[in-house]
Amino acid sequence: MKRLITKCPNCHEYLKIASLKCPECGLELRNDFEPSIFDQINDEQYAFLISFLKNRGNLKNLQNEFQISYPSAKKKLDELLEALGLECSVDEAQPAIEVDLSNMEIDDKSVKASEIIKAKLKEAGGRVMVRTLNGELREIVAAPNGKDFLCPQLIPYPYEVFDAIVNLLLESPGYRARKGNARMAKLGEPGCEENTVAGAVLLFQGKKPGESGLDPTFILAAVLDWAGIATNGRGEIALTASYRNRL
Numbered sequence: 001m002k003r004l005i006t007k008c009p010n011c012h013e014y015l016k017i018a019s020l021k022c023p024e025c026g027l028e029l030r031n032d033f034e035p036s037i038f039d040q041i042n043d044e045q046y047a048f049l050i051s052f053l054k055n056r057g058n059l060k061n062l063q064n065e066f067q068i069s070y071p072s073a074k075k076k077l078d079e080l081l082e083a084l085g086l087e088c089s090v091d092e093a094q095p096a097i098e099v100d101l102s103n104m105e106i107d108d109k110s111v112k113a114s115e116i117i118k119a120k121l122k123e124a125g126g127r128v129m130v131r132t133l134n135g136e137l138r139e140i141v142a143a144p145n146g147k148d149f150l151c152p153q154l155i156p157y158p159y160e161v162f163d164a165i166v167n168l169l170l171e172s173p174g175y176r177a178r179k180g181n182a183r184m185a186k187l188g189e190p191g192c193e194e195n196t197v198a199g200a201v202l203l204f205q206g207k208k209p210g211e212s213g214l215d216p217t218f219i220l221a222a223v224l225d226w227a228g229i230a231t232n233g234r235g236e237i238a239l240t241a242s243y244r245n246r247l
Contacts, residue, residue: 099126103146114159130222164204176238182215
């Protein structure tokens with residue numbers, strides 16, 4: 001049986017189910033039905049999920065089945081949980097990330113997004129909570145090396161990732177760009193083109209067309225919104241008028 005198609009082949013937006021039909025009596029129901037979250041994960045994640053359930057969560061068996069290392073199996077599981085919206089909440093018990101601002105140097109005269117965010121983060125004591133578009137809170141902490149920021153749901157990222165996103169927005173019509181989705185597609189594929197935020201982040205990570213990677217867009221967009229640099233909207237982000245005036 002073919003898996004449900006969830007994205008429009010023309011504009012790549014998410015599709016809705018318009019009707020349900022009984023094959024026996026012909027009864028047809030029409031409405032806007034939302035596909036389940038399981039329909040929205042990619043084929044690789046779907047196969048991993050089925051194997052995970054079949055093996056009752058035993059990662060060692062998964063390693064043997066997919067011929068991958070334990071770190072790779074753990075990474076695939078983390079990506080699957082993130083795609084399903086089941087990543088750990090900051091409300092859960094987690095070891096506190098230690099804050100050390102001694103190595104954080106800031107250029108107060110710079111209008112770069114990276115420097116503005118560093119300055120705001122340092123002013124807040126090196127630790128802030130940002131709210132994603134779906135209302136979840138995410139903790140952002142300044143890393144001790146002064147060059148990266150930390151988030152329990154992300155790998156460490158250098159602050160310059162925000163400059164890469166802003167550069168994309170400056171080159172985009174109306175200073176706005178689609179977020180894209182690196183969970184469902186590889187770099188260059190529909191939905192993760194280089195002119196999307198997800199594509200720009202993958203390029204920043206050094207990925208090449210056809211390669212995949214983690215998609216931190218939903219948190220990065222929340223940080224840019226918190227900093228007043230870009231508005232975090234449904235499916236897109238746009239530079240704020242106040243930030244454009246600073247430029």
